[in-house]
Amino acid sequence: MKILYVITSLTQGGAQRVVCDLADAMFEKGHEVKIAYLTGEVITQPANEIELLSIGLTDAVTLPKAYFTLSKIIKGFKPDIIHAHMVHANILTRLVRLITPMSKLICTAHNSNEGGAVRMLSYRVTDRLANLTTNVSNTAVAAFEAVHAVPKNSMLTVYNGVDFTNFTYNSEAKKTIVKELSLSIDTKIILAVGRLNIQKNYFNLLNAINFIKKQSSTPFVLLIAGEGELQSEIEQLIKTLNISDNVILLGRRNDVPTLMSACDVFVLSSDYEGLPTVLIEALACQAQVVSTDVSGVHEILGAYGKIVPTKDPVALADAIKDSFQDNDKSVLTQKYVKSKFDLNFISDKWLKIYNEV
Template identity: 55%
Template sequence: MKILYVITGLGQGGAERVVCDLADKMYEEGNEVKIAYLTGGILTKPIHSEIELIRINLNSIFSLPFAYIKLLKIVGKFVPDVVHSHMVHANILTRLVRMVIPLKKLICTAHNSNEGGYLRMFAYRVTHNLADLTTNVSNEAANAFIEKKAVYNTDIVTTYNGIDLGKFYYKSEARNKILTELNITSDYYLILAVGRFNKQKDYPNLLNAFKILKNSNIEKIKLLIAGDGELRNEIEIIISELNLKSDIMLLGRRDDIPELMSAADLFVLSSEYEGFGLVVAEAMACKTLVVATDCGGVAEVLNNKDFLVPPSDYECLAKKILYTINLNPDQKKEMVLKNLKHIEGNFSLRMIVENWKRLYHG
């Protein structure tokens, strides 16, 4: 089978990792796989170098006609059995391609409960019938698309993201390695956050919650944040204004996220909105306790309301983090094992790949 994945970009994000993992697994099963990406550089890529990565060069509205023609030529030359697009720009563009050239099967996957405002939802709706199948990554995100009339009636399917348990698992040696690298003593409690510095991730929510923790006389605690993005300067200013520069470490982009998760005592997701909450599942797979905002599909991933808080409520977030810190060792161990079992039973990449194979052949 020939499979063409089309995605908005290959930056450092959850959707990008999902597509590259899926491409790798499909290639390993003997399929011919290519990935076309619309814009940006390559920060996330498949393991297998045989999977061709093709840049479309959609950099502005003025480049749209050229990008459209290039994608047409790619499809016409490759003649894929399945075109599987991901994220709003790629989804709309591939649907428009179908108006000109036949596609055997087109599947469009959204990765968020919030993929933009009215115009984007309208574009989804008016092009809906050009796709054979529209999916989203959680029930909550799929329901959001229905409520926003991005799809007709309930014509959308939930297909969860998969976690590669061969990459994300607990690594016992990681804590000492990370502590040594960052020059942190072993008696510190480590809180970790991972994600782009953008509005969606709502880092001010986390920073203000962390300030409350520090004001509660919790001394031996560090907040590590792995990621980068357009709001980095703004986040650095907030850290300085809250007088937390010695307590928070901005690690930038990292290639050792499983090690960081294994080293941390607690993972925190402070997002304003999400689609699936991939990093929550990854942290759970690494046996890390999680506190998260109840947004998008995070509740479906975490499956425990005791560790969920409302979005944009830093006081509640601080209370929940403190509650988690104060769990006794037996409670922590029980929760870690419960979380791991939930991930292995519902979100393993192997299971999700089998589901996609059924949809591709169906």
């Protein structure tokens, strides 16, 4: 089978990692796979030698050229399946179908909120151009249906598949991170991973850290791994709250599994998500997890972890403090997420969909 994945970008992000891992899985199952990306530099990429095709979209001026570039790629490759991911790639690929023959087109949204009324309207008016539209959690599907972005009962939930090869508990990880950052071995490590953008609401988390600092005598540090457009604002809030001694911005990291194994508490402070894969990965590394109540979280955590309301730093602080007491690493969390989100299982599910749609 010839499969073309089309994605908005291959920069750093959960959706990008999910698509590259899925492409790897299909490649390893013997299929011919290519990935076309609309914009940006390549940061996240597949492990195998899968061809990456730049569509060259940079702004509105380059949109017509990008449109015909994608059309040319499809005509040249003649894929059996085109599987688009994220809003811009989904809408553009649907519109390209107006002039370009496509055997099958599947579009996958990766969030409960893909950008407001105009984008949801774009989904609605182009819905007929896709053979199938999916999302990554039941709550994200419900959110799309609620704003009429898709017809009722037409959107399918398919969970993100995770390659757990590297995401496993490492008993030496905390020693490694403590040594690197010159921390005391008794310091509780709180970890957050994700882009420094509005969706992740690190301001909520930093305010929670301020409450913990005032209320707890336990030594702790928050590590934030990621880059993004709000870095200067985040740095300013850290100074304003006088929590510089308790927060370390790590920037982009290539050792996230080590960080997850090392942390005492993994925290997601987002205002909205689709299916936050970082929570799956953290559970695989046997971390204690605290998350805001966003799309997909209940479907991931089950009986594992603590869930608090969004935009409530006091509740977030209390849950983190409570998690300081739960130091035991449990292999049950790893077994649980593998049984539900393992890439081999999910890729087989996608193959069945590709054949049946």
